[in-house]
Amino acid sequence: xxxxxxxxxxxxxxxxxxxxxxxxxxxxxxxxxxxxxxxxxxxxxxxxxxxxxxxxxxxxxxxxxxxxxxxxxxxxxxxxxxxxxxxxxxxxxxxxxxxxxxxxxxxxxxxxxxxxxxxxxxxxxxxxxxxxxxxxxxxxxxxxxxxxxxxxxxxxxxxxxxxxxxxxxxxxxxxxxxxxxxxxxxxxxxxxxxxxxxxxxxxxxxxxxxxxxxxxxxxxxxxxxxxxxxxxxxxxxxxxxxxxx
Amino acid sequence: xxxxxxxxxxxxxxxxxxxxxxxxxxxxxxxxxxxxxxxxxxxxxxxxxxxxxxxxxxxxxxxxxxxxxxxxxxxxxxxxxxxxxxxxxxxxxxxxxxxxxxxxxxxxxxxxxxxxxxxxxxxxxxxxxxxxxxxxxxxxxxxxxxxxxxxxxxxxxxxxxxxxxxxxxxxxxxxxxxxxxxxxxxxxxxxxxxxxxxxxxxxxxxxxxxxxxxxxxxxxxxxxxxxxxxxxxxxxxxxxxxxxxxxxxxxxxxxxxxxxxxxxxxxxxxxxxxxxxxxxxxxxxxxxxxxxxxxxxxxxxxxxxxxxxxxxxxxxxxxxxxxxxxx
Amino acid sequence: xxxxxxxxxxxxxxxxxxxxxxxxxxxxxxxxxxxxxxxxxxxxxxxxxxxxxxxxxxxxxxxxxxxxxxxxxxxxxxxxxxxxxxxxxxxxxxxxxxxxxxxxxxxxxxxxxxxxxxxxxxxxxxxxxxxxxxxxxxxxxxxxxxxxxxxxxxxxxxxxxxxxxxxxxxxxxxxxxxxxxxxxxxxxxxxxxxxxxxxxxxxxxxxxxxxxxxxxxxxxxxxxxxxxxxxxxxxxxxxxxxxxxxxxxxxxxxxxxxxxxxxxxxxxxxxxxxxxxxxxxxxxxxxxxxxxxxxxxxxx
Numbered sequence: 001x002x003x004x005x006x007x008x009x010x011x012x013x014x015x016x017x018x019x020x021x022x023x024x025x026x027x028x029x030x031x032x033x034x035x036x037x038x039x040x041x042x043x044x045x046x047x048x049x050x051x052x053x054x055x056x057x058x059x060x061x062x063x064x065x066x067x068x069x070x071x072x073x074x075x076x077x078x079x080x081x082x083x084x085x086x087x088x089x090x091x092x093x094x095x096x097x098x099x100x101x102x103x104x105x106x107x108x109x110x111x112x113x114x115x116x117x118x119x120x121x122x123x124x125x126x127x128x129x130x131x132x133x134x135x136x137x138x139x140x141x142x143x144x145x146x147x148x149x150x151x152x153x154x155x156x157x158x159x160x161x162x163x164x165x166x167x168x169x170x171x172x173x174x175x176x177x178x179x180x181x182x183x184x185x186x187x188x189x190x191x192x193x194x195x196x197x198x199x200x201x202x203x204x205x206x207x208x209x210x211x212x213x214x215x216x217x218x219x220x221x222x223x224x225x226x227x228x229x230x231x232x233x234x235x236x237x238x239x240x241x242x243x244x245x
Numbered sequence: 246x247x248x249x250x251x252x253x254x255x256x257x258x259x260x261x262x263x264x265x266x267x268x269x270x271x272x273x274x275x276x277x278x279x280x281x282x283x284x285x286x287x288x289x290x291x292x293x294x295x296x297x298x299x300x301x302x303x304x305x306x307x308x309x310x311x312x313x314x315x316x317x318x319x320x321x322x323x324x325x326x327x328x329x330x331x332x333x334x335x336x337x338x339x340x341x342x343x344x345x346x347x348x349x350x351x352x353x354x355x356x357x358x359x360x361x362x363x364x365x366x367x368x369x370x371x372x373x374x375x376x377x378x379x380x381x382x383x384x385x386x387x388x389x390x391x392x393x394x395x396x397x398x399x400x401x402x403x404x405x406x407x408x409x410x411x412x413x414x415x416x417x418x419x420x421x422x423x424x425x426x427x428x429x430x431x432x433x434x435x436x437x438x439x440x441x442x443x444x445x446x447x448x449x450x451x452x453x454x455x456x457x458x459x460x461x462x463x464x465x466x467x468x469x470x471x472x473x474x475x476x477x478x479x480x481x482x483x484x485x486x487x488x489x490x491x492x493x494x495x496x497x498x499x500x501x502x503x504x505x506x507x508x509x510x511x512x513x514x515x516x517x518x519x520x521x522x523x524x525x526x527x528x529x530x531x532x533x534x535x536x537x538x539x540x541x542x543x544x545x546x547x548x549x550x551x552x553x554x555x556x557x558x559x560x561x562x563x564x565x566x567x568x569x570x571x572x
Numbered sequence: 573x574x575x576x577x578x579x580x581x582x583x584x585x586x587x588x589x590x591x592x593x594x595x596x597x598x599x600x601x602x603x604x605x606x607x608x609x610x611x612x613x614x615x616x617x618x619x620x621x622x623x624x625x626x627x628x629x630x631x632x633x634x635x636x637x638x639x640x641x642x643x644x645x646x647x648x649x650x651x652x653x654x655x656x657x658x659x660x661x662x663x664x665x666x667x668x669x670x671x672x673x674x675x676x677x678x679x680x681x682x683x684x685x686x687x688x689x690x691x692x693x694x695x696x697x698x699x700x701x702x703x704x705x706x707x708x709x710x711x712x713x714x715x716x717x718x719x720x721x722x723x724x725x726x727x728x729x730x731x732x733x734x735x736x737x738x739x740x741x742x743x744x745x746x747x748x749x750x751x752x753x754x755x756x757x758x759x760x761x762x763x764x765x766x767x768x769x770x771x772x773x774x775x776x777x778x779x780x781x782x783x784x785x786x787x788x789x790x791x792x793x794x795x796x797x798x799x800x801x802x803x804x805x806x807x808x809x810x811x812x813x814x815x816x817x818x819x820x821x822x823x824x825x826x827x828x829x830x831x832x833x834x835x836x837x838x839x840x841x842x843x844x845x846x847x848x849x850x851x852x853x854x855x856x857x858x859x860x861x862x863x864x865x866x867x868x869x870x871x872x
Contacts, residue, residue, distance in 0.1 A: 048459065074461035086459075088452035091445075099449050103462040108446035109470075111438050114254060115445045156460060308676055363861055370619065370675065371864050374816055378856040381809070385850025500809070504683060511680050541695065547687030554681045555669060 001026040001196045002047070002078075002164050007056030009046055016042040018220035019056070024164070024213075029190050029197045031207045034217035035240060040200045041083060043217070044166050048080050049073040060164070075104070079162035083169045083200075085149035089142040093133050093152055096141060098124045100159035124159075130192070131155035132185055147178050151185075158189070167199035171206065179203060183210060208232065216240070255437055262433040269425050273418065282421055284533060288525045289428040290485045295506035295513075295521035296435060297478035302507075303515035304439060305471050306451030307365070310373045310503055311380030312479055317498035318356050319349040319480030320487035321387070321394060327404035339409040346427075346484050353480020354473050361472030365465065377500060384498040399494035406488065414488060424485055431478060436518060438474070447471055508546070511553055514560020523562040578843035586720035591838045597727045599834020600734035601789055601796075605807055606814040606826045607741060608785030614821025615758045615778045618667065619675075621682035624808025625689045626783050630655045630790025631799045632693050635702055644708035644795070652788035659783025663776055686804070694801045702799040705791075730792055737788070738827055745823065754778055758821065813856045819869020828867055 002024040009017040016039045024030055032040050045051040047058060049070035058066045065073055088096050101120050102108050128134045131151050136144060141152060150170060157165055170186060171179040183206050190197055201207050207214060208228045216223040216237050224234045231237055273282060294316055301307045326345045331337065337344060364375045387394050395401050406414040414420045438444055449457055450464050457464050487493045496502060505528070506521070513524025535545045557564055581587035609623045620626075634651025641647065662685065670678050711726040745751040753774055756764055761771045790804070814833055818825025833852055840848040859866060 050459070070458045071461050071463050074459060080459060082459075086453065086456050088449055088456070090452055091448060095445065096449075099445055100460050102442055102446075103457065103460040108442050108462060108467065110442040111444075112441060114437075114440050115442045116440070117254070156456075160461060302676065367860065367864055370820075371816075371860060373675070374812065375857065375860045378813075378816075378853050378860060382850055382853035382857060385847055385853060389844075389846040389850060391846070507676070507680065511676070541691040543687040544691035544695075547684040547691070550680055550684035550687070551666075554677055554684065555666070 001028075001061060002198070003057075003059040004047070005057045005059070007043075007046055007058065008054050009042060009051060010054055015039075015220045017046060017053075020217070020220070020222055021056075022215055022222065022225065024196050024198060027194050027196055028212050029187075029210060030199075030213045030215065031211035032198060032200050032215045032217060033202070033204070033207055034223070037219075038217040039220040040217055041168055042220075044080055044168055044200070047073075047166065048078055074160060077163035078166065079157035079160040079164070080166035081150075081153040081157045081168060081170065083172055085146075085153040087141045087149060087152050087156070090140065092138050092140050093144070093148075093155075094124060094128065094137040096152060097127050097133075097137075097155055097159050100156040101127070104160045127155055127159045130158060130189065146173055147182065150174075150182070154186075158193075162195060164196045164198065167197065169200050169202065171201065171203060179206065186210075258436050259433060262429050266422075266425055266429050270422055273421055279417065280533075282417065284529050286421060286424050286489060288522070288529050289425055290482050290489065291505065291509065291529065292522035292525035293428050293431060293485070294479055294482040295509040295525050296432060297475045297482065298506040299510055299515055299521045300435070300439075300447070300471055300475040300478075302510055303520070304444065304447040304451060305468065306454075307468070307472075308373045309364075309376045309472075309475075310500070311360075311376030311378070312475070312506060313498060313500070313502035314360065314376075314380040314383050315353040315357055315476040315479035316483035316486070316502065317383070317387070317493070317495075318353045319483030320493040320497055321400065321483075322349040322352045322480070323484040323487045324400040324404060324493040325393070327406070328400065328402065332405070332407070338407055341405070341407045342409055342414065342488070346481065349480050349484035349487075350477045353483070354477035357473050357476020357480075358469070361469050361476065365468045365472060377503070380498065380503060381500060384495060384500075387495050387498050394493075394495070397495055399496075400487075400492050403491045406491075420489070424489070427481070427485065431481060432522070435478065439518060443467075443470075508550060510560065511550065512560055514563030516559070517562045517566055520560045520562040524560060527561060574843050574845070578839065581839070581842050586722075587842075589719050589721035590723060591842065592835070593721070593723045593727060593731075595835040595838030596731050596831070597834070598837050599830040599832075600731045600738075601792060602807070602810055602814060602834060603827055603830035604734045604737060604792070605786050605789035606811040606818075606830055607738065607823050608782035608789075609811045610815045610818065610821055610823060610826045611741075611785075612779055612782040613815065615754055616671070616775050618671065618678055619682075619812075620667075620779075620782070621679050621808070622662065622685045622689075623782070623786050623811060624804030624806075625686045626655050626659060626786035626804070627790035627793070627807050628693065628799075628801070628804035629658060629689065630787030631794040631803065632697055632702075632790075633787065634791035634794050635697075635705055635799055638705040644705065647705050648788070648791040648795070651791040651794075652784050655787025655790070656780045656784035659786075660776060660780045662783075663779040667779070668772075668775075690801045699801065704796065704798050705794045707795055726795075730796070733792065737785070738823070741785075741823060750777075810852070813852055815866075816856055817859045817866055819866030822866065822868040825866050825868030 004020055004022045007017055007020045008015060020043060032043065034040055042051065046053050049068055049072065052067050056066070057064060060076055060078065063076070065076060091099070098115070098120055099108070101123055125134070128137045131154060133148060133151055133155055136148060141149065144152065150172070154167065154170065167186070171182050174182060186197070186199070187210055211228060213226065214228055214231045215225045216231060218240050223240055224231060224237050269285060272285070298309065298312045301309045323345045326348055327341060332341045360376070360379050364372055364379070367375055388396055408414070412419040412423055414423060446462070446467050449462070450467060454464065483497065486497070509524030509528050510521050511524065512527045513522065514520030531546060531549060532542070535542045539545070553560070581591060605623070605627055609620060612618060612620050630651050633654040634647040637650045638644070638647035666681060666685070670681050707726045711729060713725055716723045716725055745755060753764070753769065757771050757774045764771050789807070810833065814826055814829040817832065818827070818829030832855070836851055836855065837848055840851045844851060
C-alpha cells in the first residue's frame, strides 16, 4: 500500500531522516516508535508532502508520489492527524468536519447556497458518530476537552476518506484510562473502515497490544522492524530505550 | 462569529434588506433634513467600504493597510470615464453611469488581482506593509500624473450625470434611493458570500492557516479571490463616493483614508457581519457631531478609539449581540 | 523623468556634492528616528505607530525649552529627555496593556495617541506654525564652498551628531552589559525571566531609548525648519520604509537604508521632482517582494 525507499532528509548537514525504507501492507495497522528526536514526525511530514525529501522515493499503491505537494498527496488518499491537536478555534466540531469533507470534494469555492444547509450533513454526522463526537458536535472547538480535540483532529483526517491514516501520538497528553479509550476507538475505526494505519506512539503497552508491525527509529534510521514479539526481544531496541536514547 | 438569528437563509436576509431599503426611503420623507440624508448616504458608502475590508480582516485574518487604493481607483475610474469623450463619441447616453460603475468595479478588481497576487505571498506585518507601500506608490502616481488626474487638486471640472432607468442622479431623492439600493444589494450579496462554503473556507484560513493544506485545500487561490472581491467592492464604494461629490480626490488614496474603515471595524465590531456598518454609523455621527462643536476632532476621535481599545475591547455591535446572546 | 537633469548633476562636482550632502543630512536625521523605531520593534516586537508623534513632541518640547532658556544645547537635550519620559509613561500606562493583543489593536492604540497628540499640541501651542529653534550662534557662519557646492556647516554638524549617536548606540548594544541583556530579551525573554532578570524594566528602558531618539530627531529638525502639528506623520512613513528596507530590528540595516532613502530623495528630487515619494515606495515594494527580511534582517 505504502512504500518508502531510502528516504532521506537533512537539515544543515544533520540527517533527520536517514535512508529509511518501510512498507505498509493494505489494511494493516502499524506503529513507529523511537526515542525523542528519532525523526518520527519528520517522517510523517515527508510522507504527507509537508517536507520535500532530499533523496529516496515514496510510493502509494505503485504510484510515485515523491515530492508531490501536500494538497495533492491528501487528495490521493493520505491523511494525517497531528501531535498537538491542530484545529479551528472559533468553529464548531460540526462545521470543522464539514469543511474537511468539502475540502476533499473541492467544494470550498462554492459561493452559492448556504454552508449551513449543505447536502453533506449526513456524511458529516457519520464522521462525528464514528469519532465519538456526535454529542459535542455543536461545541466550539476551543471549548472541547483535550481528548476530544485530539479526536477532532483525527475526525478531520477521517473526513477525507483516506486510504492511509497517519496518527502522530494520538494519546499524547492523556491519562492512562483515556489512552486506552482512544486506542480502542482507533481499533474500532480500523476494523470498520479497513484503512491502513501508521501511528507514532510512546506507550509501549499500547503499541505491543494493537500494532501488527513495528518500526523502530533512532536518529533518523530504522533500527529494527518486525512483529511485536520480535521487537520486544530485540537487543538493539532494548539498548536504545534503556541506553542513551 | 456572533449571530443574531440562529437559523439563517437567503430569503430572510433578502426580505430584511428590502424592508430596510423601504424604511430608509420612508425616513427620507419623515425627516426632510438634507443633513440627515447626507449622513445616511455616507454611512452606507463608507459602510460598504468597511464591510469590504472586513472580508480580509474579520473573516480571513489578513490585516490590509492599503485598502483605500481600490476605493480611490474606483472613484477616479468613474470620474475619468464620465469626463472623457467616450460618452459623446459612442453616444452612450443613459448607459453612461451604469457602464462607469461597472468599469470602476472592473478596474479596481484587476488592480486588486495584481496587487493581491504579490501581497498574499507574505505574512503578517509584511503583508500589511506591502499593501500600504502599494497604496502610497499609487498615491504618488495619482499626484504625478497631473494632466490626467488633476494632481493634488483632484479631478476638477465635474462631470455629467446622464439620467438612466428613470433616475436623475442630479436629484437628491433619486441619488438617495439609488445609492442605498446599490449599497444594500451588494451588502446582501456579501452576506450570501460570507455564509456560503466559500465564506467558511475563509474562516478556516483565519483560524489555522497551516491546517487546510493537510486537508487538501489550497489556500492561496482562496485568499486571492477574497482579496479581489474586497478590492472590487471597495472600488464600487469609491465610485459611489465620486458620484456623490462629483469629483475624485487624491486624499482618498492617502494612507489615512485606509485608517477610516479600520476605525469603523473597531468601533462596530469585526465579529458580526454588520459590525462595520454600525461602525460607519458611529464614525459619521461622531464626525458630524464633533466637527459641529469643536475643531479638535482628532482629540475626540482618538479618545473614543482609546476607550474602545482599552475599555470595551470589542466593537459595539459585537458587544450588543454578545449581551443579547447571553439571555 | 528628467534624466538629462540628473546626468548633468552627477557629472558636475558642485551639484553632486551638494546633493550628496543634502542626501546625507536627510538620511542621517532619518536614521536617528528610524533607529529608535527598529530598536523598539526588535526588542518589544511592537511597531510603534506613535513614533512620529514622539518626533513631533521632541520639536515642540525643545521649542518650549528654547523660549525659556535660549540655550540650544539645553533645548535639544531636555526636549529629547522630555519625550523619553513621555514615552515611558505611554509604554507603562497604555502600550504594555496590548502587548499580547492583536496587531490591529496595537496599531489602533498607537494611532489614537497620534490623533490626540496632534490636537493637543495645537491646544497648548496654538495651531500656527512655530518658527524653529534656529541654528546655534556658533554655526551661524557663512556656508562652506567645496568644489563650488554650497554646504551649510550646520548640516555637517547634524550629520556628525547623528553619526556619533549611531556609533554610541552600536557601542551600547554590543559592548555593554545592558546591550547584551537587551539583545537577549529580543531573542528569548522568558528565558531571561527564568534567570531572574527583570525584562519589564529592560523593555521599558528600550522604549525610553527609542523615544529619546525620536525626540532627539524632532528637536534637531526643529533647528532646521518650522514646527507644526502633524509633522511626525511623514517621518513616520519614512521610518517604516527604512525599517522595512533595512530589516526590522537591525540598527545597521536602518543605517544603510536611511542613506539609500536620503540619497533617493535628494537625487530623486532632481530626476523626478513630482514622483520623489513614489520612488521611495517603489523601493519599499521591491524590497518586500524580493527580500522581505530587508538588507540586514533575519530570514524567518
